[in-house]
Amino acid sequence: MIELYGSSTPSAATIAIMLEETLxxxxxxxxxxxxxxKLELEFLKTPSTNIFPIILDRDGPNxxxxxxxxxxxxxxxxxxxxxxxxxxxxxxxxxxxxxxxFENSKIGPTLGNxxxxxxxxxxxxxxxxxxxxxxAKRIFHIIEDQLGENEFLxxxxxxxxxxxxxxxxxxERYDVASETIPNILLWIDNIQRxxxxxxxxxxxxxxxx
Numbered sequence: 001m002i003e004l005y006g007s008s009t010p011s012a013a014t015i016a017i018m019l020e021e022t023l024x025x026x027x028x029x030x031x032x033x034x035x036x037x038k039l040e041l042e043f044l045k046t047p048s049t050n051i052f053p054i055i056l057d058r059d060g061p062n063x064x065x066x067x068x069x070x071x072x073x074x075x076x077x078x079x080x081x082x083x084x085x086x087x088x089x090x091x092x093x094x095x096x097x098x099x100x101x102f103e104n105s106k107i108g109p110t111l112g113n114x115x116x117x118x119x120x121x122x123x124x125x126x127x128x129x130x131x132x133x134x135x136a137k138r139i140f141h142i143i144e145d146q147l148g149e150n151e152f153l154x155x156x157x158x159x160x161x162x163x164x165x166x167x168x169x170x171x172e173r174y175d176v177a178s179e180t181i182p183n184i185l186l187w188i189d190n191i192q193r194x195x196x197x198x199x200x201x202x203x204x205x206x207x208x209x
Contacts, residue, residue: 001027001058001059002019002024002056003026003056003057004016004026005028005052005053006030006053006054007207008205009204010167010170011108012052012053012204012207013166013201013205014075014162015053015071015074015075016201016203017166017197017200017201018074018079018159019078019200020195021196021197022078022081022082024078024081028204030207031052053069054067054068054069054074055074055078057077057081071104072104075100075163085157086158086159087158092154092155096153096154097160099146099154099158099160100159100160103160103163103164104163106139107139107143108163108167110132110135111167113132114129114133114174115173118133118173118175119173133174136176137174137175137176140168143164144182144184147183147187148183151187152190157191165191165197166201168184168187169188169191169192
């Protein structure tokens with residue numbers, strides 16, 4: 001059994017979708033500002049860094065409990081655990097990995113900062129809003145071009161799409177006009193119809209921040 005600790009964020013949704021796609025049994029434990037600092041995982045040997053979401057695989061390597069944080073690492077771990085959504089052939093595998101790393105280093109951080117400065121900053125910072133919004137639109141342009149040549153980010157549906165989807169589907173929040181991203185809209189529609197995606201989004205949407 002895998003335990004997912006997180007809140008209603010795109011990162012937690014990514015992991016929930018992956019768990020649904022892989023059919024691995026799991027449970028979800030909500031994390032919020034009231035309990036995150038008090039949480040003590042029984043198998044965590046070092047002080048908690050409060051980096052969520054995290055998973056605890058009670059049937060980990062060598063049949064021992066295993067804790068993992070960082071969404072990219074979690075997706076890779078789950079893919080290798082079940083043998084799905086990550087190709088074994090070298091070229092196809094690295095095609096997926098480059099888009100997974102692009103999500104980890106560009107999509108998530110940029111869109112997260114864009115959303116923060118647009119909607120949640122305690123005081124307006126016009127330069128930050130302009131800077132991150134401009135970078136967000138550049139990222140959407142890169143994804144749009146890629147999806148103009150491929151049905152999914154790395155050709156076939158993979159963990160790269162799962163990583164990017166919860167962020168990209170909120171394109172309107174970043175002032176990205178729908179008429180500028182027809183390929184992305186088709187990609188979003190194809191992904192959000194999947195039963196695993198519907199269930200994963202639903203599971204996380206019920207968690208309180």
